[in-house]
Amino acid sequence: MDLRLVRSFMAVARHGSVTAAAGSLGLTQPALSQHLRIFAQSLGVPLFGRVGRQLELTDAGRQLVLALEPVLDQLERVIVSAASQHGAVEGTLRIGATHTYLSALVMPAAQALVDAHPGLDIQVFEFAAAEVDRSLLDGQIDLGLAFAKDAPKRIEQVPLFSETLALIAPAHKLPREQETVTLAQLGALPLALLPERFAMRRQIDAATQAAGIMLRPRLEGPSVEALLRAVLGGRLYTIASPLALHIAGTRRSGSFAGLAYAPLTHPGFGRTAALHRRRGRPDSPAATAFMDTLGKVIRDAAGSGYLIPG
Template sequence: MELRHLRYFDAVAETLNFTRAAERLHITQSTLSHQIRQLEDELGTPLFDRGGKQVRMTEAGEILRSHMTPALERIDLGLQALRGPAGAITGCIRLGTTPSFNTRMVPQCVATLLNSYPGIQVCVEELAAGQILKRLRSGHLDLAVAYPPGEGSELWFEPLYKEELRLVVGIRHPLARRRRVRMAELHNVRMVLLPSQFLTRKLLDDCFAQASAQPVVVAQLNSVAPMIELIRQTELAGIITETAVSQTADLRVIPLEDPTPVRTPGMLWPKGATHPPVLKHFAEIIRRAAGTAA
């Protein structure tokens, strides 16, 4: 097994398209297919399911990638380190994210990256999902932590985990002592929510409609941290992702049901984009943080 085999495998695993992977690697598709076959023969197991219209990784492929990606990251970083110390590595990573991830997870990931690369600059933009997609397509963002872009998108989406949204109230709220709350019980409850341009708000509106509930939305804030503070200082209720808020002495975080609002966060980036080693390392930091949050 040679390093090039692993790089070829990584390119196909990332794009799930032999044609695009070959273009990225600047080799022919037939050469790439032959090299992948060599790797599969050596390992004694198929890594990709080529049946149907879409290439998919097999279970063996998933296992290999989960162990191989960090190793390739370290190899790339080691090669880069030979050209200069970590502090000499410069550049700017432009990350887009929605409010819930910018409360805890994204700052944690940025801190981890900057501890390794003090010369790197990170520009984080907190945006609605639609704005994130536009800025990725226009080349104004390198990477985003958000939600699936929908069918037919020219963006790649890598799911990270599934998360529930939960009811958040102050300790004096009438629902504060409940272990679970049905969506129907939020009818006429005074609430603070994200504005309607956010996908999370659209998800919640669909859940309210399924439960035939109409909350009284008296405040709309486009950032999660102010929402949490407003809930803390009033008797308003809010619905916030469980990864963005922790249960404290003055707040209660309560599961919702019938239906339970569930989202699938992930990483987004333009198809065919070239990822420098530092950006790949940052993506791996996000994967590890997501694994902790899941």
């Protein structure tokens, strides 16, 4: 059995579409469709049916997914264990993270690790929070960094630190340190926020709506960095992790000089960041070294007051 065909089938089963699965595997859609045809022909049973624009597993397909998952997990454990016997930090390590965590934490840790280990290559991918676990299950990445949330049972989450979302603006527009921003005041501000498809935006909306406040942002942008640039250039405010101002391990990068933050200590604005990985999968020496280095970067950020470790 060609394992490429098995991997393609499992990716489509998880994503429900050839387009999304092809993107996760780095394949073209025609190539992935061909994999599905060959795989189904070799088994002699249809594995998918089409419901609208989505693909839905047949009964045979669902049974095959349930049977293949433990087999593939065991195969991966054997391969990782064999490759880890000599203990060298080398090979390729693939890490996925949300935008802010990638910029503030993952990239400094990856740079330090590459400098220390000439035989190691690191690939870093940016994902929305909901995509991190799916990419782990697809085998696209080895480790993920996102905030803790409900996850598939095959995903393990290791808490790393706690943080409180904050109001970010030029320093002179924020209240003094001893003052707090009320939710009523927050609702009256001209805000720039991420769209609703982002988990952080949904968290912000849930926290304010629970207090009877409905936010109507004046601007929606595709990334936290884009929002920060909008805040620099006008009268807008944004809400994000304070780590957004801790880019590349510094309190303020030159690009965002002048911005500051005021923590929003109201209920619902706190969250916990976690390392995401496949449950039961042994860590390679490279993965272990990355987690150790990431811990040092997190402690540095904690020393600057951006988060609470553990």
